[in-house]
Amino acid sequence: MIIIKDLTKTYKRRISRKEGKFRTINAINKINLTIKDGEILGLIGPNGAGKTTTLKILSNLILPDSGTVTLDGHNIIKKPNLIKKPDFIKNKIGLLSGEFTRSLYWRLTGLQNMIFFAKLRGMWKPQERIQELIQMFKLEAYIDEFVMKYSTGMKHKLALAIALLNDPQVLFLDEPLTGIDPFTNFELKKIIKNEFKEKTIIWASHNLYEIEEMCDRIALINNGKIVLQGEPEVLKKNYWDHTKILITTDKSQEFVSFDNVDIRGNFVEIKTNNVTRTVLEIIDLIKDKGIEITDIKTLKPSLEEIFLEGVKNAR
Amino acid sequence: MLDESRKILVFIMRDLRLLFSYKLAFSMNFFGIIFNLFYLILFGSMFKAGVIPALGAYGGDFISYILVGSLGWGFLWSIMTGTSSSITTEMRIGTLESILVTRTKLITLMISYALFGCFFGFISIISVLFIGYFLLGVSVFANATIYTLILFVLSATMMMGFGLIFGGLTIWLKNIGQTTPLLQNIVMFFCGVYFPVAVLPTYLQPISKYMPFYYSMEGIRQSLIPSTPTSDLLYYIVVLIFLSDLFILIGIFVLRKCLIKAKKDGTLTFY
Numbered sequence: 001m002i003i004i005k006d007l008t009k010t011y012k013r014r015i016s017r018k019e020g021k022f023r024t025i026n027a028i029n030k031i032n033l034t035i036k037d038g039e040i041l042g043l044i045g046p047n048g049a050g051k052t053t054t055l056k057i058l059s060n061l062i063l064p065d066s067g068t069v070t071l072d073g074h075n076i077i078k079k080p081n082l083i084k085k086p087d088f089i090k091n092k093i094g095l096l097s098g099e100f101t102r103s104l105y106w107r108l109t110g111l112q113n114m115i116f117f118a119k120l121r122g123m124w125k126p127q128e129r130i131q132e133l134i135q136m137f138k139l140e141a142y143i144d145e146f147v148m149k150y151s152t153g154m155k156h157k158l159a160l161a162i163a164l165l166n167d168p169q170v171l172f173l174d175e176p177l178t179g180i181d182p183f184t185n186f187e188l189k190k191i192i193k194n195e196f197k198e199k200t201i202i203w204a205s206h207n208l209y210e211i212e213e214m215c216d217r218i219a220l221i222n223n224g225k226i227v228l229q230g231e232p233e234v235l236k237k238n239y240w241d242h243t244k245i246l247i248t249t250d251k252s253q254e255f256v257s258f259d260n261v262d263i264r265g266n267f268v269e270i271k272t273n274n275v276t277r278t279v280l281e282i283i284d285l286i287k288d289k290g291i292e293i294t295d296i297k298t299l300k301p302s303l304e305e306i307f308l309e310g311v312k313n314a315r
Numbered sequence: 316m317l318d319e320s321r322k323i324l325v326f327i328m329r330d331l332r333l334l335f336s337y338k339l340a341f342s343m344n345f346f347g348i349i350f351n352l353f354y355l356i357l358f359g360s361m362f363k364a365g366v367i368p369a370l371g372a373y374g375g376d377f378i379s380y381i382l383v384g385s386l387g388w389g390f391l392w393s394i395m396t397g398t399s400s401s402i403t404t405e406m407r408i409g410t411l412e413s414i415l416v417t418r419t420k421l422i423t424l425m426i427s428y429a430l431f432g433c434f435f436g437f438i439s440i441i442s443v444l445f446i447g448y449f450l451l452g453v454s455v456f457a458n459a460t461i462y463t464l465i466l467f468v469l470s471a472t473m474m475m476g477f478g479l480i481f482g483g484l485t486i487w488l489k490n491i492g493q494t495t496p497l498l499q500n501i502v503m504f505f506c507g508v509y510f511p512v513a514v515l516p517t518y519l520q521p522i523s524k525y526m527p528f529y530y531s532m533e534g535i536r537q538s539l540i541p542s543t544p545t546s547d548l549l550y551y552i553v554v555l556i557f558l559s560d561l562f563i564l565i566g567i568f569v570l571r572k573c574l575i576k577a578k579k580d581g582t583l584t585f586y
Contacts, residue, residue, distance in 0.1 A: 009581070107333050119325045
């Protein structure tokens with residue numbers, strides 16, 4: 001289990017060289033999160049929200065100002081230990097960084113890359129594990145080619161395979177499906193669903209559909225703060241207490257008297273807390289005015305709407 | 316500890332593979348070294364007939380003097396610059412992050428870079444000596460003794476310390492620009508690389524004694540002169556033992572401080 005407590009990171013940026021003035025930027029502001037074993041936590045947020053900084057702190061690449069992160073009860077963000085004895089944490093963690101294609105040596109073959117990074121992880125006889133990963137990611141045909149000849153999707157698969165070399169218990173994935181074609185995207189999602197069942201994963205992305213599909217729980221981060229967190233369905237229920245009724249009709253202006261109505265051309269959108277009552281009112285109006293309806297449907301809130309609402313509320 | 320030592324070999328193998336993958340650049344490196352050898356020998360041959368009093372203490376042969384300076388300094392220099400240029404490349408292409416998330420210590424990485432520089436420099440020296448001897452009849456290190464080897468090893472260790480300092484500064488400041496070329500010019504001026512210190516104006520000569528590199532160059536040169544008393548060579552060895560220990564310790568300290576600073580700034584893997 002990973003427990004993140006009051007994690008804070010600020011940067012000082014000089015705003016006036018003459019006066020020597022600095023501006024403090026809160027990259028991460030007292031983040032608190034708990035990630036259970038085997039859980040996939042989706043960390044969503046707009047660009048610059050603090051997702052990558054959080055993952056880099058957890059991966060020992062950035063030092064936080066304060067706060068603790070424990071993995072199975074061991075504090076992994078303790079300044080002196082961070083420099084002196086990082087092996088414990090590094091053995092258990094795999095990171096797929098955001099700029100994954102840059103994490104590889106393009107002038108080495110896929111296999112040479114895998115062997116090199118396996119040995120750096122202290123795996124001196126990695127052949128069996130490498131073969132397993134080559135098969136898992138279907139890299140057989142290209143494994144002896146220089147990485148510079150790989151497509152982006154292939155590089156992506158190789159980078160993920162390298163992150164998995166030591167079969168880490170915890171995986172930090174930064175934008176893992178960004179910039180790849182739908183086929184590779186589908187393939188990778190399938191692999192993650194089938195093969196990573198027991199792994200604890202923090203999945204940072206701004207793609208809400210991907211997060212909703214892949215993650216057990218989500219945490220929305222904005223301006224370095226966790227704005228809301230929970231299971232997608234619970235969030236929808238808790239943070240979106242109304243339903244939308246969408247009507248398509250030529251006589252949309254007849255609906256202007258409804259509360260929380262938004263009319264755009266032939267489309268009428270009514271937000272309601274009581275669907276039954278509103279539908280009955282709509283039926284009454286249709287009967288009274290003889291309105292012809294082309295289409296009527298109710299819409300469940302999407303994660304995107306929660307995301308936008310969350311970001312808006314946090315500002 | 317054993318793992319970290321084995322990783323050094325892994326890094327050197329990787330660097331060799333990368334080096335051989337750029338076949339033209341690799342060949343041109345060697346052509347450059349060989350061309351340089353011809354250039355130095357031709358340059359030195361102009362002084363063959365004349366008497367050069369300043370070189371009296373070194374046997375009077377300018378070709379040998381300039382070749383020892385060029386080869387010896389080139390070898391030591393490649394160790395020092397190996398770290399900062401390799402870490403810059405690693406940051407620029409983006410692979411530093413993927414190395415640092417493995418179990419590898421940054422100091423292992425730095426030592427690997429320095430040793431690769433050492434290895435490459437050694438191969439260059441051997442090639443030059445081989446070609447110089449068989450094609451041009453020049454035998455530079457014919458009088459080399461065990462003291463020469465000890466002085467080379469100690470100098471290489473000291474340069475590794477400098478490499479750690481410059482590697483650390485590169486991690487923190489990202490681009491140290493002309494710092495190393497400037498240092499090289501100062502060293503070549505004061506430390507007897509291409510001309511003896513005795514050629515310098517009298518008031519500048521004492522500065523050489525404050526330059527660690529002077530003891531490397533002077534020690535190596537003295538070890539190649541058969542008449543040099545052992546006590547003189549031991550003096551250079553003792554000084555270099557002290558300097559190599561000192562600069563390795565300073566190197567580790569600076570590297571550690573720069574690493575923490577870069578981690579605090581969040582710029583560890585950026586260029």
